[in-house]
Amino acid sequence: MTAAPPPQVLRAPLVVEFPFTRSLGPVQSAFLTGLRERVVLGVRTGDGRVMVPPVEYDPVTAEEIRELVEVAPAGTVTTWAWNGDPRPQQPLATPFAWVLVRLDGADTAILHALDAPGPDAVRTGMRVRIRWAADRTGAITDITCFEPEENGGDGGDGGAATPHDGAFADPVTGIVAEARLDYTYSPGRAQTAYINALAERRTVGERCPSCHKVYVPPRGACPTCGVATTDRVEVGPAGTVTTYCIVNIKARNLDIEVPYVYAHIALDGADLALHGRIGGIPYDQVRMGLRVEPVWTDGGRYPDHYRPTGEPDADYDAYKELI
Amino acid sequence: MPRTSRYARDVAVVAFAQSDHLRRTDELSEVEMVMPVLHEVLAATGLKAGEIGFTCSGSSDYLAGRAFSFTMTLDGVGAWPPISESHVEMDGAWALYEAWVKIQTGEADTALVYSYGKSSPGSVRDVLTRQLDPYYLAPLWPDSVALAALQARALIDAGETDEAALGAIAARSRAAAEDNPHAQLRGDVPRGEYQVAPLRTGDCPPIGDGVAAVVLAAGDTARRLCGRPAWITGIDHRIEAHGLGLRDLTDSPSTRLAAERAGLFEAPVDTAELHAPFSSQEVVLRKALGLAEGDAVAVNPSGGALAANPVMAAGLIRIGEAAARIHRGASDRAVAHATSGPCLQQNLVAVLEGDPA
Numbered sequence A: 001m002t003a004a005p006p007p008q009v010l011r012a013p014l015v016v017e018f019p020f021t022r023s024l025g026p027v028q029s030a031f032l033t034g035l036r037e038r039v040v041l042g043v044r045t046g047d048g049r050v051m052v053p054p055v056e057y058d059p060v061t062a063e064e065i066r067e068l069v070e071v072a073p074a075g076t077v078t079t080w081a082w083n084g085d086p087r088p089q090q091p092l093a094t095p096f097a098w099v100l101v102r103l104d105g106a107d108t109a110i111l112h113a114l115d116a117p118g119p120d121a122v123r124t125g126m127r128v129r130i131r132w133a134a135d136r137t138g139a140i141t142d143i144t145c146f147e148p149e150e151n152g153g154d155g156g157d158g159g160a161a162t163p164h165d166g167a168f169a170d171p172v173t174g175i176v177a178e179a180r181l182d183y184t185y186s187p188g189r190a191q192t193a194y195i196n197a198l199a200e201r202r203t204v205g206e207r208c209p210s211c212h213k214v215y216v217p218p219r220g221a222c223p224t225c226g227v228a229t230t231d232r233v234e235v236g237p238a239g240t241v242t243t244y245c246i247v248n249i250k251a252r253n254l255d256i257e258v259p260y261v262y263a264h265i266a267l268d269g270a271d272l273a274l275h276g277r278i279g280g281i282p283y284d285q286v287r288m289g290l291r292v293e294p295v296w297t298d299g300g301r302y303p304d305h306y307r308p309t310g311e312p313d314a315d316y317d318a319y320k321e322l323i
Numbered sequence B: 001m002p003r004t005s006r007y008a009r010d011v012a013v014v015a016f017a018q019s020d021h022l023r024r025t026d027e028l029s030e031v032e033m034v035m036p037v038l039h040e041v042l043a044a045t046g047l048k049a050g051e052i053g054f055t056c057s058g059s060s061d062y063l064a065g066r067a068f069s070f071t072m073t074l075d076g077v078g079a080w081p082p083i084s085e086s087h088v089e090m091d092g093a094w095a096l097y098e099a100w101v102k103i104q105t106g107e108a109d110t111a112l113v114y115s116y117g118k119s120s121p122g123s124v125r126d127v128l129t130r131q132l133d134p135y136y137l138a139p140l141w142p143d144s145v146a147l148a149a150l151q152a153r154a155l156i157d158a159g160e161t162d163e164a165a166l167g168a169i170a171a172r173s174r175a176a177a178e179d180n181p182h183a184q185l186r187g188d189v190p191r192g193e194y195q196v197a198p199l200r201t202g203d204c205p206p207i208g209d210g211v212a213a214v215v216l217a218a219g220d221t222a223r224r225l226c227g228r229p230a231w232i233t234g235i236d237h238r239i240e241a242h243g244l245g246l247r248d249l250t251d252s253p254s255t256r257l258a259a260e261r262a263g264l265f266e267a268p269v270d271t272a273e274l275h276a277p278f279s280s281q282e283v284v285l286r287k288a289l290g291l292a293e294g295d296a297v298a299v300n301p302s303g304g305a306l307a308a309n310p311v312m313a314a315g316l317i318r319i320g321e322a323a324a325r326i327h328r329g330a331s332d333r334a335v336a337h338a339t340s341g342p343c344l345q346q347n348l349v350a351v352l353e354g355d356p357a
């Protein structure tokens, strides 16, 4: 590895979003529905302890646990950490304390934010209570945060857990867990060279120094030999359709009339087929062995599609190893 | 011969290699970053990729935001035609465990284990929130520093440490890293401002990209490949409940149990490589492993994860660093530890021993 990046590292924003839809099961459903109704539920474990937030299986014995109890919306801080610079998706936008809080009636602690004016106002053992969100949907964020309890003092325990049947009208049975992560993507040495060549409407692969195969697009390594591909080799521009499929379903955000043909194309001089759309020929006349060439559009950073060259079809033996 | 033999086969770490750990490696793809380290570790044994019985890697697609990135790095192994291979979405220490099991079954005599983390394209503090419980924790985005800070506060409240002692752990680690050419942070590193109090910048690991690889071998093969094999005389991993509020954050019963199962307490060690990304976590691990301050054990002579913390590789590096000390005769019996999950939730302990001189 070299310490300093060369001057022309390509960069592009990359956003990964994964909104998983998750079902809750009976215990988590009761807990999150309870939050919507401003009721905090726990579950009794095999050894009689009250766990808040509750889960469906005993953390020690792994036995199914279902005995729900209601605990207080106030409790005691068991540990805390001052977050002076909140990150974008955290519960509060202003500086706050992360806290673990043992609610009155519970034997375990729940993680959340504590809204406090500064670290001097927070200490282990302080009394806090839940600040409920105005709009509640049945999610952990129905708790906006904790806030210091007025005249709270330290320690104390405001009560015991009471039995609860966990039944609510219109229970929440699932959540959509939104997540978005932002990255800055850099393609690395081999793919940077490939992309830079494409900008000049050239297709440049890399040859393995050991087995001499030419990889297009290059990934930087020969998967057969496990060594870096080093020599740059310009391939094409024409190539041969090695195999293809007919696409009949219109893709979202893609302005291409269906049906159309998507093909594996072995560019002349390449030992690996790349893929691209075939145009300039009716979809039902595309065939294996068809000779094609790239069609570039103004401002395009890669070939828009490939069209027939008009040459005779390639002999099967010429491309059978590349299928 | 290993001092103790509790397993079917004697298996040793026979080679270790790692990259320089850097804040950014924008000019390299993941396979381009991994490949030189694979070549280096194989060259140390004289084995060719095709002579390896089993290959296992550890990495996480979330770090660089690239789906199935481990299949791309397999190109660097020479995995075509298909080899016997596996992957864990965990630190490479767990890939090593899988490879060790594979050798124990008799299906392989040698294994290549590697792992890598390319954290630079994303925001690793936020990325790591995605490993948390999706119902109660992940929606709050509690980042890795915040959770470690809750643990640090619990330790301070319990009288187990204080901020000055945490600063001293960080300083000792970066001073030790002066002798580690691969380290990302070494020497005099300021304690810095609070990131999430009570943890300061200096109590937190550097963020960076890096790679590690080891070769495992059994019995006579190990003796043939390495002058002084680092025999794995014990290895075990244990996990605790996911909910932080269920755990005593000032202790690590899973580490202690894994250490017992690995035979750590049967004889003294001279070296401990502990995977403690945060200064406060070394306090917890020392307690669980019975390593008092000031005794003769060299704790993190490499500088540990406070000097270089390529996520997914930093645990494997602990095993590799401990083994390398045995290889060069600087240690006779060492303990290596790897962790995964928030606040030391899951822990692996390996005991490594060299043959008497």
Ligand SMILES: [Zn+2]
Binding pocket: A208, A209, A210, A211, A212, A213, A222, A223, A224, A225, A226
């Ligand atoms: Zn090759």
